[in-house]
Amino acid sequence: MNNLPVVAAVDGSGHSLRALEWALDAATRRETELLVVHVWVWPPQVTSLPEPMPEAPPPGQDPVLDWVKEQLHDRRDLPEVRYTTMSGSPAAVLPEMAPQAQLMVLGSRGRGGFASLLLGSNSRATAARAACPVVVVPHKERGGGALAEPYGRVVLGLETSETAAPVVEFALAEARRRGAVLQVVTTHPVPFSSLSMLGNYPDATDPEGPEIARVTADAQRDRLRPYLERYEGVVVEYTIAPGDAAGRLVAASETADVVVVGRHRRRMHPGGLAMGSVTNAVLLHSQCPVAVVPVTER
Numbered sequence: 001m002n003n004l005p006v007v008a009a010v011d012g013s014g015h016s017l018r019a020l021e022w023a024l025d026a027a028t029r030r031e032t033e034l035l036v037v038h039v040w041v042w043p044p045q046v047t048s049l050p051e052p053m054p055e056a057p058p059p060g061q062d063p064v065l066d067w068v069k070e071q072l073h074d075r076r077d078l079p080e081v082r083y084t085t086m087s088g089s090p091a092a093v094l095p096e097m098a099p100q101a102q103l104m105v106l107g108s109r110g111r112g113g114f115a116s117l118l119l120g121s122n123s124r125a126t127a128a129r130a131a132c133p134v135v136v137v138p139h140k141e142r143g144g145g146a147l148a149e150p151y152g153r154v155v156l157g158l159e160t161s162e163t164a165a166p167v168v169e170f171a172l173a174e175a176r177r178r179g180a181v182l183q184v185v186t187t188h189p190v191p192f193s194s195l196s197m198l199g200n201y202p203d204a205t206d207p208e209g210p211e212i213a214r215v216t217a218d219a220q221r222d223r224l225r226p227y228l229e230r231y232e233g234v235v236v237e238y239t240i241a242p243g244d245a246a247g248r249l250v251a252a253s254e255t256a257d258v259v260v261v262g263r264h265r266r267r268m269h270p271g272g273l274a275m276g277s278v279t280n281a282v283l284l285h286s287q288c289p290v291a292v293v294p295v296t297e298r
Contacts, residue, residue: 003032004101005027005082006102006104010064011039015137018137024081027079033082038065039088057085091121094106098132099132105137106137108123132294133291135289138286152179154175154182155249156168156184159186167293170260184237186220188213190243220238246285260291261279263292
C-alpha cells in the first residue's frame with residue numbers, strides 16, 4: 001500500500017473547495033491521509049498593496065487554511081487531515097511537493113481566474129511537471145454533477161503503442177476502488193477513402209473502415225490483457241472509434257467520474273508545459289475530473 005498522502009491545493013476560492021471535496025474522497029478510498037496545502041504567493045503579484053505583505057503568514061495564522069478548517073469543522077466522515085502553508089509561486093512549489101505525494105488534486109481555475117480562462121496556469125504547470133498523478137477538477141460551470149452523484153464509470157484514453165503502463169495501472173486501480181466500470185477509449189485514423197467526406201466518419205460500406213477498426217480492437221485487447229488478471233473483477237468496456245481522440249474522451253467525460261490520460265514523455269523538456277495535444281484538450285474541455293499520469297519514473 002502507498003502510504004504517501006493525497007495532496008489538495010487550496011487558495012480560498014470555491015474552485016479549490018470543489019477540488020478539496022474530490023481529494024477527501026480520494027484519500028478515504030486510498031486509506032491514507034490528506035495533506036491540505038496553501039501556497040502563500042510570494043513575491044506578491046500585486047505591486048500596489050496598501051501595506052507590505054509578509055513573506056509568509058505567522059505560524060498557525062493562515063487565513064485560507066482557517067477558512068478550510070471552518071468548512072470541514074462539522075464533518076465526521078473525514079480521513080486524517082493535515083494542513084501546511086508553503087511560500088512561493090504555486091506553479092513551482094506544487095510540482096516540487098509531488099515526489100512526497102501519491103496523488104495531487106487541484107481546481108481547474110484559481111482565485112481571481114477569468115471566467116473565460118478554462119485552465120489556470122497553476123493547474124497546467126502542476127499537471128505538466130509533477131512526478132505523481134495530478135487530478136484537475138473542473139469548475140462548477142463546466143463540470144456536471146458527477147462529484148455528488150457518481151456515474152460509476154472511469155474512462156481511460158488508450159493509445160495502444162504509446163500509453164505507458166503506469167497510466168493503465170492507475171485507471172484500473174481507480175475503477176476497482178470505486179467499483180466502477182472501466183471504459184477504454186481507443187481511436188483509429190479515418191481511412192484515406194473517407195477523407196473526401198470532410199466532417200463525416202466512415203460508415204460500414206467503406207472498404208477500409210471495418211478492417212482498421214478490427215486491427216485497432218485487437219491491439220487494444222492485447223494491450224490490456226496482461227493487466228486484467230491482477231484486476232480481476234473490474235468490468236471493462238472496449239470502445240473503438242474513428243477520428244479525434246480528444247473529442248471522444250471529452251464526450252465520454254459527460255457521463256464519467258474521472259478521465260485518465262497519460263503525460264507523454266517524448267514531447268517534454270525540463271521546465272516545459274507541453275503535455276501532448278490530446279491531454280491538453282481533455283484538460284481544457286472535460287466535464288469531469290481529469291487524472292494526468294506521468295510516464296517518467298518517480
